[in-house]
Structure formats: structure tokens, C-alpha cells
Amino acid sequence: MKRVTVRRGMPSVQLTRKEFEARFRDRFFDPAFVAAESALQKIIDLAWEGYDEYRKNPRTRIGGKQFADPKAELPVEWLATRRAIQAAERRQRNRKSPSRILLVNGSSRSDQSCPGEMSKTFRLVSIAKRIIERQRNFEVEVLDLSRLTSEYGRQIHPCKACVSTAQPLCHWPCSCYPNFAMGQVSDWMSEIYPMWVAAHGVMILCPVNWYQVPSSLKLMIDRLVCADGGNPDPTTTGGKDPKLAKELEMKGWAYPRHLAGRVFSVIVHGDAAGVENLRRMLADWLTDIGLIPAGRKAQLDAYVGYYEPYATSHEDLDADADFQKEVANAARALVEAVKLRRRGKLPQPDEGLRAVRPK
Numbered sequence: 001m002k003r004v005t006v007r008r009g010m011p012s013v014q015l016t017r018k019e020f021e022a023r024f025r026d027r028f029f030d031p032a033f034v035a036a037e038s039a040l041q042k043i044i045d046l047a048w049e050g051y052d053e054y055r056k057n058p059r060t061r062i063g064g065k066q067f068a069d070p071k072a073e074l075p076v077e078w079l080a081t082r083r084a085i086q087a088a089e090r091r092q093r094n095r096k097s098p099s100r101i102l103l104v105n106g107s108s109r110s111d112q113s114c115p116g117e118m119s120k121t122f123r124l125v126s127i128a129k130r131i132i133e134r135q136r137n138f139e140v141e142v143l144d145l146s147r148l149t150s151e152y153g154r155q156i157h158p159c160k161a162c163v164s165t166a167q168p169l170c171h172w173p174c175s176c177y178p179n180f181a182m183g184q185v186s187d188w189m190s191e192i193y194p195m196w197v198a199a200h201g202v203m204i205l206c207p208v209n210w211y212q213v214p215s216s217l218k219l220m221i222d223r224l225v226c227a228d229g230g231n232p233d234p235t236t237t238g239g240k241d242p243k244l245a246k247e248l249e250m251k252g253w254a255y256p257r258h259l260a261g262r263v264f265s266v267i268v269h270g271d272a273a274g275v276e277n278l279r280r281m282l283a284d285w286l287t288d289i290g291l292i293p294a295g296r297k298a299q300l301d302a303y304v305g306y307y308e309p310y311a312t313s314h315e316d317l318d319a320d321a322d323f324q325k326e327v328a329n330a331a332r333a334l335v336e337a338v339k340l341r342r343r344g345k346l347p348q349p350d351e352g353l354r355a356v357r358p359k
Contacts, residue, residue, distance in 0.1 A: 001247075001250045001251065002250055004243065004246035004247055004250060006165075006242045006243050006246070015051070017048060017052075020047075020048055020051060021044055021048070024044050024047060024048075024183075025040075025044070028040060047183070050180060050181050051181050051182070051183075053181070054181045055180060055181050056179045056180060056181045056182075057075035057076075057077070057078075057178075057179075057180065058180055059075070059076045059077075060073040060074055060075055060076060061073065061074065061076055061079070062074075063079070063235060067233050067234075067235040068233050068235045068236045069235035069236075072234075072235040074234060074235070075175065077178055077190070078171075078173065078175050078234070080190075081173045081190040081193060081194075082173060082232075084190075084191075084193070084194040085173060085193055085194050085197050087194070088194040088195075088197040088198035089197050089198075091198055092197060092198050092199070092200060095342070098137050098138060098139045099135075099137060099138045099139070099200045099201070099335075099338045099339070099342060100138075100139045100140070100141065100198055100199050100200050100201075101132050101138065101139070101140050101141070101199060101200065101201040101202070101203065101334060101335070101338065102140075102141050102143060102195055102196060102198075102199035102201070102202045102203070103125050103128055103129055103132075103140060103141070103142045103143065103203050103205070104143045104145065104202065104203065104204045104205065104206075104217070104220075105119075105121055105122055105125045105142065105143065105144045105145055105146060105205060105206075106121060106145055106204055106205060106206025106207075106213060106214055106216070106217035107119035107120075107121035107122065107145070107146055107205075107206060107207050107214055107216075108145065108146055108148065108149045108209075108214045108215065108216045109121075109122075109146060109149075110122075110146040110147075110149060110150040112146075112150040112151075113146075113149050113150040114149075117314070119146065119207070120207065120269065120304060120313060120314065120317050121205050121206055121207055121269070122144070122146070123314075123317065124205050124267060124269070124324075124327050125142060125144075125205050127324055127327050127328055127331070128203055128205070128267075128327060128328070128330070128331040129142060131328050131331035131332055131335070132331055132334075132335060135335050138335065138338075141195060141198075141199070143192065143195055145214075145216040145217055145220065146216070148188070148216045148219070149216065153186050154186075154188055155186060155187065155188060156187065156188050156189055156192075156216070156219040156220055156223060157176070157177045157184050157187050157189075157219075157223075158219060158222065158223075159174075159176075159219075159222035159223050159225060160176050162176065162240070162245075163225055163226075163229070163230075165242045165245060165246070166242065166245035166246040166248070166249040167229050167230075167231070167245075167249050167253050167255065167359075168231040168236060168237050168245045168248040168249050168253060169231070169237055169240065169242060169245035169246075170225060170226045170229070170230050170231060171226060171230060171231050171232070171234045171237075172226045172227065172230030172231060172232045172256075172258055173189070173190070173193045173226060173230075174189060174193075174223060174226045174230075175234050175239075175240070177189070177190075189220070189223045192220060192223075193227070196224070196227065196259055196262075197258070197259070199262055200262060200263070200338045200341065200342060201262060201263045201264065201265070201294065201334045201335070201337065201338040201341075202262060202263075202264045202265070202286070202291065203264065203265040203266070203267065203298075203330070203331065203334055204217070204264070204265075204266050204267070204282060204286075205266075205267040205268075205269075205327075206267075206268060206269075206278075206282075207268075207269055207270060208268060208269070208270035208271075208273070208274040208275055208278050210274075211273065211274040211277065211278070212274075212278065213278065213281075213282070221285065224259075224289070226258075227257075227258045227259045227289060228255075228257055228258070228259070228288070228289040228290065229253070229255040229256065229257070229358070229359075230256070230258060231245075232256070232258075236248060253358075255355070255358040255359070257289065257290040259289055259290060259291060260289070260290025260291070261290065261291075261292065261341070262290075262291050262292070262341075263291065263292045263293070263294045263334060263337040263338055263341055263346070264283075264286045264291045264292065264293060264294060264298070264334075265293075265294050265298035265299065265300075265330050265331070265333065265334040266279055266282045266283050266286070266298070266299050266300070267300045267301075267327055267330055268282065268300070268301045268302075269301070269302050269303070269304050269323075270301075270303055270304075271303060271304060271305050271306060271307065271308065271310070271313065272303075272306070272307055275301035275302060275303060276301050278301070279299060279300070279301035283299055292337070292341070292346065292348060294330075294333045294334045294336075294337035294338075295333045295336075295337060297326075297329050297330060297333045298330045298333040298334050298337065299330075300326055300327065300330050302320075302323050302326070304316050304317050304320055304323060305317070305320075
């Protein structure tokens, strides 16, 4: 086995007490908080202590015999997310459970925030939802990522790229958050992971934003990296010990694919450029993590109001009845693929083959 090293050399990001307090107070800029100054100062003092001592996960408990180190202390919030994922997995594998499809609204636009108008993507999600709800023994769940821009406290923290240090350092589910010392809390991914696990089929719908997915969707995609090769046992890496993780990977890593076998559909729309490339990138990503395409009609890219004014884009969608019908057909194709998959009639020829160079 090759000798592993951990490379370090980036400048410190540790804040001074003064810098920390200034940033902490930014959230209490409203003059209404002046009346609570003494209480606020006490909270700042406690928060500084947690930051300075780096109490990332102040509440832990022993994981037990299900982990490689049964006496290791694990964060209670990570254990709770893990239990939710396990419950979702049991439900997804239960042959008697209804088929479940996850619809992902990948647009950040909402009439509940600054744009003042719903997105066209949300309307397309609604079309797909109606089609799926009509199916017998099917359930549909909508993951509306526009809530990141419109709902108080709703957030997805960015991926820290642990996997680039060593695959086993990327835990399933992600253990990077919450980080109470850094104030990185209320991470929506703890709810999103079980949504993906519970699904038999996934449909992602999104617009093109500068030739790419909207930032809200990209945050979720990056944080799903742990679903493809992620380590389900943080005790094997001593929590976040990069050297242990490197050594574990070099011994040979199994790269477990935690979402493999589900089927997918992708709908991309735009008004000037980029739809075909983005549809391909999303389909490639989903295929790479082990999901199965639901057929040609389930992968769709189209322009709505090509080079027309933004102000009339909803009217352009109103007029494009064919595109709306194509979205409905994509939902139908996904439903049929889920039915076939659950009956064991949608086999993948390469399912039994081990990847020569997994990554």
C-alpha cells in the first residue's frame, strides 16, 4: 500500500473575538433587538466560547454494536438522520408499499420572494404531479428548492469536498453538518436524504441559469455526493481523521451506491441557450450515481419563448401546449418505468458487473 500523507498549508480562518461578535450581531441589526441587549450579549459570550473551543457537535451518544467501534461517541443529529434514512430504505424496499416518486423543483424563483411571480418550472412540476397522482397505488412528494430563497431559515450548506481527500471521509449521511461551533445549522439535507431514499423514481425539473443548473439545485446535487460511495460508518475514520480515511481507501473501498436502482426523468427548459447540454449533464450525473433512465421521452429539453421578453414568459408557456403534453408524457414514462422496475422487468445488463475503476 502506498504511503499516504495529508497536505496542509492554507492560511488560518480563525476569527478574533471582535470579528466574531461583529458577524454574530449582523443578524440582530433590527433596532428592535436593542431592548434585549443584555440577553444578547450573554448569548454572544456563550456562542464565542463554543466557537473558540470548536464544539462542533456538543451532543453525542454511543453508537453501539452496529458500528466498527461500538464505544465511539456519535452526534445525536447524525444518528437521527441515519434512522430516518433507514426507515425510508425499509419502506422503499417493501414490495407492498405504494410506489413513490420524488418531483424536484430546481428553480429558485418564487412568488413568495423578490421575483413576485411563480416560476415556469413550478407549473411544470404541477403538471407532472397531476399525472402521477392519477395513478393507482402511487404517491408523489414535491421537493421545492425555491424554499431556499423564500422560507425563513431554510438552507442547504455547501459541500466541503471531503471525498476529494479520501472517499471514506465522506460519510453517509453527511456528517459535516450541523456544525454548531460555526453556526452552520438547520441543514435541509437531513430531510432531503430520506426523500431520495424513499423514492422509486425521481424527476428533476429546472431552468437553465447561465448554462448551468440554478444554485439551489447545485447545492443539493453536491451534497448528494455521499450517496455515491459514502461511508456509512464514521467510526472507521475516527470521525473526520483524514489520515485514517486515506489509509482505509488505499486498502480497497467498496464504493457503496446508496441510491442505485431508482429510475429517473429530467426536464430542462430555457429561453435562449444551454438546454441540451444541461439535460445531458443532469442525466449523466444521475446515471453515474446508479439511477436508471426511464426512457427517451422521460428526458426532455425545450425552449419556452425563445428570445422573447421575460415579461411574457408565462404567456409563452401557456401557448406551448405541446411542451406541456411532453412533460405529462415524461411523467407517464417515469410511472411505467417504476412499475417495470418494481416487477423486476427493467433489468440493467451491467448490474452484476463490478466497476474496474470505481469513483
